[in-house]
Amino acid sequence: MPLLEMKHITKAFSGVYANEDVTLSVEKGEIHALLGENGAGKTTLMNILFGIYQSDGGEIFYKGESVRFKSPADAISHGIGMVHQHFSLVNRMTVLDNIILGSGGKKEVLDRKQASEEICSLAEKYGLFVKPDELVGSLSVGEQQRVEILKALYRKADLLILDEPTGVLTPQETENFFHVLRRLKDEGHGIIIITHRLSEIMAISERVTILRDGKSVKNLVTLNTTPEELSAYMIGRPLSPKTEDRKKTSKEAALSLEGVSLSKKRAGKMALDHICLTVYKGEILGIAGVEGNGQKELAEVITGIRKHTEGNISFDGSAIDSRSVRERFHKGISYISDDRHMDSLVVDMTVTENMILRTYNRLPFSKKWILDYKKAENRALEAIEEYGIRTSGKSGTRTPVKLMSGGNQQKVILSREISKEARLIVASQPTRGLDIGATEFVHQTLIRQKNQGKSVLLISADLDEILTLSDRIAVMFEGRIMGILNREEADVFKIGLYMGGVTEEGGRP
Numbered sequence: 001m002p003l004l005e006m007k008h009i010t011k012a013f014s015g016v017y018a019n020e021d022v023t024l025s026v027e028k029g030e031i032h033a034l035l036g037e038n039g040a041g042k043t044t045l046m047n048i049l050f051g052i053y054q055s056d057g058g059e060i061f062y063k064g065e066s067v068r069f070k071s072p073a074d075a076i077s078h079g080i081g082m083v084h085q086h087f088s089l090v091n092r093m094t095v096l097d098n099i100i101l102g103s104g105g106k107k108e109v110l111d112r113k114q115a116s117e118e119i120c121s122l123a124e125k126y127g128l129f130v131k132p133d134e135l136v137g138s139l140s141v142g143e144q145q146r147v148e149i150l151k152a153l154y155r156k157a158d159l160l161i162l163d164e165p166t167g168v169l170t171p172q173e174t175e176n177f178f179h180v181l182r183r184l185k186d187e188g189h190g191i192i193i194i195t196h197r198l199s200e201i202m203a204i205s206e207r208v209t210i211l212r213d214g215k216s217v218k219n220l221v222t223l224n225t226t227p228e229e230l231s232a233y234m235i236g237r238p239l240s241p242k243t244e245d246r247k248k249t250s251k252e253a254a255l256s257l258e259g260v261s262l263s264k265k266r267a268g269k270m271a272l273d274h275i276c277l278t279v280y281k282g283e284i285l286g287i288a289g290v291e292g293n294g295q296k297e298l299a300e301v302i303t304g305i306r307k308h309t310e311g312n313i314s315f316d317g318s319a320i321d322s323r324s325v326r327e328r329f330h331k332g333i334s335y336i337s338d339d340r341h342m343d344s345l346v347v348d349m350t351v352t353e354n355m356i357l358r359t360y361n362r363l364p365f366s367k368k369w370i371l372d373y374k375k376a377e378n379r380a381l382e383a384i385e386e387y388g389i390r391t392s393g394k395s396g397t398r399t400p401v402k403l404m405s406g407g408n409q410q411k412v413i414l415s416r417e418i419s420k421e422a423r424l425i426v427a428s429q430p431t432r433g434l435d436i437g438a439t440e441f442v443h444q445t446l447i448r449q450k451n452q453g454k455s456v457l458l459i460s461a462d463l464d465e466i467l468t469l470s471d472r473i474a475v476m477f478e479g480r481i482m483g484i485l486n487r488e489e490a491d492v493f494k495i496g497l498y499m500g501g502v503t504e505e506g507g508r509p
């Protein structure tokens with residue numbers, strides 16, 4: 001008897017099917033991958049399973065029993081756990097408090113000690129090492145993810161749903177994470193993993209269900225398939241990576257940072273420590289590093305979101321230290337942030353409104369303070385066409401962004417920031433959450449920008465992405481640049497050493 005069976009699941013939003021006759025089954029002790037392009041219906045299916053949405057039709061059997069979860073609390077009480085792409089942890093609370101928060105229990109004082117012991121033994125059993133007393137806000141993304149998984153296990157989850165779990169992890173963290181998954185599987189848990197990375201599916205899963213346009217088009221045993229076959233079922237054609245020719249980088253600087261520092265509020269450490277960096281015209285400069293080593297701060301001092309505490313920044317030959325975010329944007333510095341919900345989109349607004357968020361008060365969208373909505377709509381329509389953005393339902397450009405799939409939200413940001421006017425694109429994790437077709441498209445687009453003489457500062461935790469795209473690669477560690485390598489001399493081993501804070505001579509800086 002399968003652990004889970006979802007049969008003929010159907011769900012429509014405003015008359016448009018997000019899921020249509022979808023079937024999925026997961027065994028005990030199985031890692032089951034759910035694959036599909038952006039907007040194929042994966043998250044909707046999982047949200048139905050987890051009780052966030054109610055299906056319009058179809059049946060769910062869990063441990064052989066027909067179920068219909070009314071809410072996530074209902075799903076959790078039956079033994080289902082879900083780790084979302086955006087974690088739902090409270091930063092100011094400890095690991096322990098986050099895990100026990102809302103999990104019931106009356107005798108709180110006694111329960112805490114017992115809970116702490118229970119969490120430690122779960123952590124030990126599955127290799128999910130975290131310290132119960134640490135504040136969640138001070139943990140790395142990988143550690144926060146462990147807390148989320150512990151939270152689900154503490155609530156006795158037998159089936160875990162993981163939505164794009166490796167998108168936020170470094171290669172090393174992904175390896176550790178896979179060990180955890182294998183242990184969970186060996187202990188008889190069922191796992192559903194949503195991922196766009198075909199190599200990960202091949203490495204970790206037993207079976208794969210592929211969704212296309214809301215329908216389950218194929219179920220495959222991983223051992224009997226290939227990445228090419230998966231890709232063909234997912235996008236309806238084999239993937240043919242066509243690489244743009246790369247033009248040479250010019251010797252003219254676009255952006256220069258001289259001794260740029262940013263001191264942290266909490267004493268002692270520097271978020272950025274005397275950074276010296278030049279990005280040339282027509283160059284893609286990759287920034288590699290374990291997340292949290294100053295990459296976000298670097299992007300923010302360049303785009304003007306934060307004010308550096310020391311040093312100088314110039315763009316196109318003139319100092320921009322005292323320029324605002326808006327002024328820098330109009331000078332041609334655009335920003336694809338890694339946190340699309342916090343920094344980039346207003347999710348209650350429509351596609352059109354988000355598209356002109358940075359330019360609504362300028363020509364061609366505004367004239368004498370009057371907004372020409374038609375022009376804005378046309379801009380949104382062009383972007384939808386060019387980036388293959390799937391809006392939800394029939395509302396098209398008037399769809400509130402919050403109703404769109406994660407990957408399609410990302411495409412809205414990309415199309416806004418990679419505009420004709422942009423001359424330096426600060427791109428932080430630009431392809432996180434995008435399917436392989438869209439990732440390929442973004443890579444080609446960035447190379448095209450470079451070939452047109454524009455500059456790209458590419459921050460990515462994905463080393464393959466960095467190696468594929470960059471002309472030079474700078475590696476960050478604890479707010480410093482450990483080294484800069486040319487495309488030709490860059491190898492994963494050397495970058496890995498720098499990422500760990502080790503210089504070529506073998507010593508720590």
Ligand SMILES: Nc1ncnc2c1ncn2[C@@H]1O[C@H](COP(=O)(O)OP(=O)(O)OP(=O)(O)O)[C@@H](O)[C@H]1O
Pocket residue numbers: 013014017018036037038039040041042043044045390391392393403404405406407408433435
């Ligand atoms: N609450 C909602 N209201 C209206 N439409 C929705 C809602 N949730 C999802 N949709 C639509 O359903 C379709 C499937 O979206 P879903 O989020 O399930 O895709 P996905 O496969 O998870 O994509 P991604 O890989 O980009 O995360 C999309 O067209 C989306 O816009």
